[in-house]
Amino acid sequence: MSGCKNVCIVGSGNWGSAIAKIIGKNVAKSSQFDPIVKMWVYEEILNDRKLTDIINTDHENIKYLPGHKLPENVRAVPDITEAANGADLFVFVLPHQFIGPLCDKMKSHVKANAIGISLIKGVDEGPDGLKFISHIIHEKLGIEMSVLMGANIANEVADEKFCESTIGSKNKTHGELFKNLMQTPNFRITVVEESDTVELCGALKNIVAVGAGFCDGLDYGDNTKAAVIRLGLMEMLAFAKLFCKGAVTSATFLESCGVADLVTTCYGGRNRKVAEAFVRRGKSIEELEKDMLNGQKLQGPQTSAEVYRLLKQKNMLDKFPLFVAVYQICYEKRPVTDFITCLQNHPEHV
Numbered sequence: 001m002s003g004c005k006n007v008c009i010v011g012s013g014n015w016g017s018a019i020a021k022i023i024g025k026n027v028a029k030s031s032q033f034d035p036i037v038k039m040w041v042y043e044e045i046l047n048d049r050k051l052t053d054i055i056n057t058d059h060e061n062i063k064y065l066p067g068h069k070l071p072e073n074v075r076a077v078p079d080i081t082e083a084a085n086g087a088d089l090f091v092f093v094l095p096h097q098f099i100g101p102l103c104d105k106m107k108s109h110v111k112a113n114a115i116g117i118s119l120i121k122g123v124d125e126g127p128d129g130l131k132f133i134s135h136i137i138h139e140k141l142g143i144e145m146s147v148l149m150g151a152n153i154a155n156e157v158a159d160e161k162f163c164e165s166t167i168g169s170k171n172k173t174h175g176e177l178f179k180n181l182m183q184t185p186n187f188r189i190t191v192v193e194e195s196d197t198v199e200l201c202g203a204l205k206n207i208v209a210v211g212a213g214f215c216d217g218l219d220y221g222d223n224t225k226a227a228v229i230r231l232g233l234m235e236m237l238a239f240a241k242l243f244c245k246g247a248v249t250s251a252t253f254l255e256s257c258g259v260a261d262l263v264t265t266c267y268g269g270r271n272r273k274v275a276e277a278f279v280r281r282g283k284s285i286e287e288l289e290k291d292m293l294n295g296q297k298l299q300g301p302q303t304s305a306e307v308y309r310l311l312k313q314k315n316m317l318d319k320f321p322l323f324v325a326v327y328q329i330c331y332e333k334r335p336v337t338d339f340i341t342c343l344q345n346h347p348e349h350v
């Protein structure tokens with residue numbers, strides 16, 4: 001690939017808007033990228049105005065990232081085909097349940113030599129088992145994909161507080177290009193080759209965060225939460241070794257996408273928060289998602305359900321007691337106090 005690259009951001013939620021803030025500023029300073037960035041926005045009406053009009057006039061996503069100005073060169077586009085037209089680089093950043101139908105709509109508008117990066121945390125199931133979101137995009141659009149995952153709570157990134165992130169890319173040139181697009185002094189990126197491991201870390205940590213939220217709801221302290229984090233990390237590593245086709249090294253788990261993202265999500269993220277409320281308020285996950293998240297989506301419980309079905313298929317439920325307990329507590333009315341029993345009886349290694 002050569003020349004000045006056109007960038008399209010697919011998604012405009014909390015994280016989508018935070019990364020748009022970075023990308024807008026970076027492209028304006030660089031000759032590598034076209035200075036106008038198109039951002040596909042799922043249209044919504046707020047106070048009788050279209051969200052796209054609000055973003056294009058007031059330069060703020062008042063629903064998903066209130067209080068932050070987006071750069072004026074970021075243009076909100078409600079039609080995915082119009083947003084996709086002419087783009088060389090796609091940044092996918094929307095809840096994973098929406099990606100399939102959206103790719104189908106944009107398919108005939110994607111350039112043959114375009115490339116993409118997925119910031120989406122989640123996994124899906126296919127007939128042959130686990131499906132990575134970046135693989136689904138690759139299969140549907142025929143473009144080469146990288147991923148970016150890390151300890152990156154969107155509001156803190158938007159506040160420009162220092163953090164790190166990890167790009168997983170089998171193609172080093174693509175990895176470096178996306179690094180140039182997104183890195184800032186306060187958003188430091190490392191590029192690694194093991195993209196499947198990076199992506200799986202981003203999905204699985206949300207299950208562990210639900211467990212951390214249960215501990216908070218049960219008024220267990222930081223020691224218990226540290227145990228949840230450690231045992232959860234062990235299950236993440238074991239799961240990656242089972243389900244990733246390429247190499248899985250523990251070094252990748254020491255990058256921001258691994259242990260750092262796990263820590264931040266178990267203390268600060270929305271999965272932890274809703275799981276704590278699940279214990280304290282006794283409502284269902286779906287009800288709490290509606291009550292507490294103002295249109296944002298929870299990933300942890302849904303990922304636990306996908307992981308549970310995959311483990312069941314492989315007869316491996318007993319090797320992943322923490323993942324299994326999170327699923328059963330969220331969806332099968334298993335008492336939440338059982339979560340502690342599952343920690344007490346956790347196998348030494350998985």
Ligand SMILES: NC(=O)c1ccc[n+]([C@@H]2O[C@H](COP(=O)([O-])OP(=O)(O)OC[C@H]3O[C@@H](n4cnc5c(N)ncnc54)[C@H](O)[C@@H]3O)[C@@H](O)[C@H]2O)c1
Nearest residue numbers: 012013014015016042093094095098120121153154296297
């Ligand atoms: N928010 C974070 O701190 C954070 C950080 C890192 C990664 N992520 C990941 O980024 C991804 C996107 O999360 P987010 O925080 O930007 O989103 P979000 O949960 O804040 O917002 C939901 C988004 O979904 C859109 N939407 C709602 N209904 C839709 C539909 N029917 N079709 C298509 N889109 C629809 C909304 O317009 C909105 O943009 C997720 O995979 C998340 O796990 C989030």
